[in-house]
Amino acid sequence: MSDAVTLTGMPAQARRDIGIKRRYAAERRFRAYGIIAMAVGLFFLAALIFSVVSKGYTAFVQTTITLPIEFTEKDVDPDNKRGENPAVLAQGDFAKLIKQGLAKRLGFDPSDRKSAKLATAMISDSARTDLRDMLVADPSLVGKTVNVSLLAEGNIDSANKGQIDLSVPEARRKVKDKQLEWMKTLRDAGDLTKAFNTGLFTNGASSRPEAAGLGVAAMGSLFMMVTVFVLSLPIGVAASIYLEEFAPKNRLTDLIEVNINNLAAVPSIVYGLLGLSIFINFAGMPRSAALVGGLVLTLMTLPTIIIATRASLKAVPPSIRSAALGLGASKMQTIFHHVLPLAMPGILTGTIIGLAHALGETAPLLLIGMVAFVADFPATPLEPSTALPVQIYMWANEAERAFTERTSGAIIVLLTFLILMNLGAILLRRRFERRW
Amino acid sequence: MNMMAETTLEPKQAQAMNEPVYKMIGNKVSVFYGTKQALFEVSLPVREKTVTALIGPSGCGKSTFLRSLNRMNDTIDNCRVTGQITLDGQDIYDPSIDVVELRARVGMVFQKPNPFPKSIYENVAYGPKIHGLARNKADLDQIVETSLIKAGLWNEVKDRLHEAGTGLSGGQQQRLCIARAVAVSPEVILMDEPCSALDPIATAKVEELIHELRSNFTIVIVTHSMQQAARVSQRTAMFHLGNLVEENDTDKIFTNPDESRTQDYIMGRFG
Ligand SMILES: Nc1ncnc2c1ncn2[C@@H]1O[C@H](COP(=O)(O)OP(=O)(O)OP(=O)(O)O)[C@@H](O)[C@H]1O
Ligand SMILES: [Mg+2]
Numbered sequence: 179m180s181d182a183v184t185l186t187g188m189p190a191q192a193r194r195d196i197g198i199k200r201r202y203a204a205e206r207r208f209r210a211y212g213i214i215a216m217a218v219g220l221f222f223l224a225a226l227i228f229s230v231v232s233k234g235y236t237a238f239v240q241t242t243i244t245l246p247i248e249f250t251e252k253d254v255d256p257d258n259k260r261g262e263n264p265a266v267l268a269q270g271d272f273a274k275l276i277k278q279g280l281a282k283r284l285g286f287d288p289s290d291r292k293s294a295k296l297a298t299a300m301i302s303d304s305a306r307t308d309l310r311d312m313l314v315a316d317p318s319l320v321g322k323t324v325n326v327s328l329l330a331e332g333n334i335d336s337a338n339k340g341q342i343d344l345s346v347p348e349a350r351r352k353v354k355d356k357q358l359e360w361m362k363t364l365r366d367a368g369d370l371t372k373a374f375n376t377g378l379f380t381n382g383a384s385s386r387p388e389a390a391g392l393g394v395a396a397m398g399s400l401f402m403m404v405t406v407f408v409l410s411l412p413i414g415v416a417a418s419i420y421l422e423e424f425a426p427k428n429r430l431t432d433l434i435e436v437n438i439n440n441l442a443a444v445p446s447i448v449y450g451l452l453g454l455s456i457f458i459n460f461a462g463m464p465r466s467a468a469l470v471g472g473l474v475l476t477l478m479t480l481p482t483i484i485i486a487t488r489a490s491l492k493a494v495p496p497s498i499r500s501a502a503l504g505l506g507a508s509k510m511q512t513i514f515h516h517v518l519p520l521a522m523p524g525i526l527t528g529t530i531i532g533l534a535h536a537l538g539e540t541a542p543l544l545l546i547g548m549v550a551f552v553a554d555f556p557a558t559p560l561e562p563s564t565a566l567p568v569q570i571y572m573w574a575n576e577a578e579r580a581f582t583e584r585t586s587g588a589i590i591v592l593l594t595f596l597i598l599m600n601l602g603a604i605l606l607r608r609r610f611e612r613r614w
Numbered sequence: 615m616n617m618m619a620e621t622t623l624e625p626k627q628a629q630a631m632n633e634p635v636y637k638m639i640g641n642k643v644s645v646f647y648g649t650k651q652a653l654f655e656v657s658l659p660v661r662e663k664t665v666t667a668l669i670g671p672s673g674c675g676k677s678t679f680l681r682s683l684n685r686m687n688d689t690i691d692n693c694r695v696t697g698q699i700t701l702d703g704q705d706i707y708d709p710s711i712d713v714v715e716l717r718a719r720v721g722m723v724f725q726k727p728n729p730f731p732k733s734i735y736e737n738v739a740y741g742p743k744i745h746g747l748a749r750n751k752a753d754l755d756q757i758v759e760t761s762l763i764k765a766g767l768w769n770e771v772k773d774r775l776h777e778a779g780t781g782l783s784g785g786q787q788q789r790l791c792i793a794r795a796v797a798v799s800p801e802v803i804l805m806d807e808p809c810s811a812l813d814p815i816a817t818a819k820v821e822e823l824i825h826e827l828r829s830n831f832t833i834v835i836v837t838h839s840m841q842q843a844a845r846v847s848q849r850t851a852m853f854h855l856g857n858l859v860e861e862n863d864t865d866k867i868f869t870n871p872d873e874s875r876t877q878d879y880i881m882g883r884f885g
Contacts, residue, residue: 427691495728497724497726497728498728498730498731499689500686500689500722500724500728501724501728501729501730501791501794502730502740503686503689503717504684504686504717504721504722504724504795505717505718505721505740505741505744505794505795505798506713506714506715506716506717506718506741506744506745506798507714507740507744508714511744515740515744516730520731
């Protein structure tokens with residue numbers, strides 16, 4: 179060993195351990211940086227999730243007040259015409275029914291206007307339509323008294339959830355002392371309860387927070403996701419296969435490649451402008467429609483999918499191609515039997531990440547008019563609708579406490595969808611990879 | 615160049631009494647990668663049901679010549695082939711020839727075992743499937759079995775046909791690749807250093823296999839091992855710097871070559 183000599187002629191032993199300590203120190207430092215970076219990232223993630231969840235979890239429950247409602251005939255069908263035309267029931271005076279129910283339950287005189295006003299303010303305006311729908315669905319209720327759970331008004335809901343500062347003088351408070359007293363009575367009797375907020379998922383837009391829901395937005399997002407998936411996956415994969423496997427390598431394809439990479443970096447709002455001028459102004463498609471949103475998001479997602487697909491096609495070992503070609507498989511057979519299945523996990527991951535991006539995209543949708551007050555469910559992608567992130571944006575601009583809570587609730591819903599999609603990506607990748 | 619062409623044709627005249635059958639004939643084959651010429655007017659006949667070994671130092675164009683025999687060069691972007699190569703007297707670069715059919719007739723085994731990431735069964739069955747060689751499942755099973763038997767792999771894998779082909783050992787994978795090539799019943803099998811990634815025992819098995827395959831197939835094999843060339847081949851062609859130095863009976867090449875360059879290479883003096 180002692181006479182071993184390195185190439186430079188120095189004795190080997192002398193050179194051997196030079197820098198070993200430094201190298202290990204560098205490695206330890208690098209690891210420490212990595213751990214610090216991870217810790218910082220995790221801290222912010224945890225902070226984000228904590229703030230959203232702590233603000234938003236209450237949005238998933240909603241206060242309801244159970245009242246004995248008597249469907250008195252003179253209020254809902256004064257002329258007794260429901261026999262020939264059941265539709266007259268829809269014109270009933272349901273506000274009065276609620277007032278009477280409240281008076282009976284809380285024990286005040288219905289003609290006491292001050293009490294009546296305070297009491298009816300505790301029930302959401304949307305309760306009237308709920309009662310109407312109930313009666314129209316079952317006309318035999320006329321003349322009967324039923325216990326009905328009605329949505330509480332937004333401020334009552336907030337007060338019930340302990341979100342309203344009661345130390346503020348009554349005059350500057352949205353919820354009055356008398357109402358608080360009634361709430362206590364009702365709560366003690368079990369008539370003021372918190373229940374799971376199905377309305378959050380089934381209702382459309384509403385100016386009353388307690389009746390506002392994500393239903394229309396979720397529907398719009400669903401339509402858009404389907405559009406994006408159906409269009410961008412086949413177009414993106416076909417384009418990538420052509421570019422990667424068939425296109426000659428020349429200036430033109432180089433130019434196309436550079437431009438695809440550039441398109442992936444174009445700000446999404448520019449796609450919104452493009453969609454506005456092409457799909458709406460030029461092609462004359464309707465504003466606020468999920469289909470247009472889907473098309474815009476498709477354009478936005480395509481570069482991502484093409485880049486991911488080309489990368490995973492490139493990653494398929496050339497030896498597999500040679501093996502297939504050497505057996506006499508045609509180029510198409512080689513690609514579809516061997517290359518594409520191997521590239522599939524990568525393609526699907528890219529696609530789902532693209533879709534997840536599209537799901538959370540807001541800016542381009544604002545430009546094509548999807549930021550709108552849409553209360554009715556869209557039956558087709560051509561009808562006006564909104565999207566989940568746009569709904570969040572709109573709610574975030576509202577002042578009421580109940581909307582703040584719903585904003586965070588909607589963020590939770592959106593994040594849940596995103597996590598589900600990413601899980602789906604992981605599962606799909608596993609599934610395809612297990613086929614060797 | 616001309617002189618060399620004559621040299622290669624010499625054995626033909628010498629053996630005029632016992633005329634050999636040529637399966638494939640390369641005539642003044644030149645191959646260019648872009649502007650770089652990798653093969654210079656190589657004229658090399660390949661005898662039927664014979665193992666022909668291609669030897670020569672690294673980078674001399676053995677693989678290039680081999681790939682031009684089944685037009686795998688077509689898959690390389692800027693590769694251009696001139697001259698003529700015939701299979702049973704038919705020019706394989708003729709526009710009327712379909713590469714797919716050509717490659718079904720001239721199969722290939724690569725340097726690194728490259729089974730498909732599918733089951734052993736599917737690896738072997740793939741070729742017959744795309745070429746419509748089996749009318750039904752039983753036919754296909756039969757083809758898979760005989761191919762694996764021919765490749766000497768049947769006994770080792772018959773109980774695990776539906777397991778991954780990539781889960782086999784390197785030597786088994788290479789024999790699987792040979793079975794896969796054999797399954798489409800080619801007339802010629804090209805092998806590019808088929809044993810370079812294998813240990814001596816697996817190598818011995820593959821060599822034995824080549825011996826047996828010779829009775830049914832015409833085989834062209836590239837090898838860096840002089841011993842292997844001597845063991846498995848009947849004819850040997852020596853390449854150097856893109857030129858064919860000489861081609862002759864293996865015995866003659868290894869005992870008494872005409873060219874001093876061949877002698878030097880075999881004795882390990884360069885390469
Ligand atoms: N795809 C390619 N593109 C450009 N040049 C190539 C390509 N393949 C081979 N060549 C060149 O052609 C010449 C012959 O290469 P080839 O692979 O045929 O050599 P070889 O005899 O098989 O060598 P080895 O024994 O190392 O495999 C080399 O100079 C090589 O650099
Ligand atoms: Mg080679």
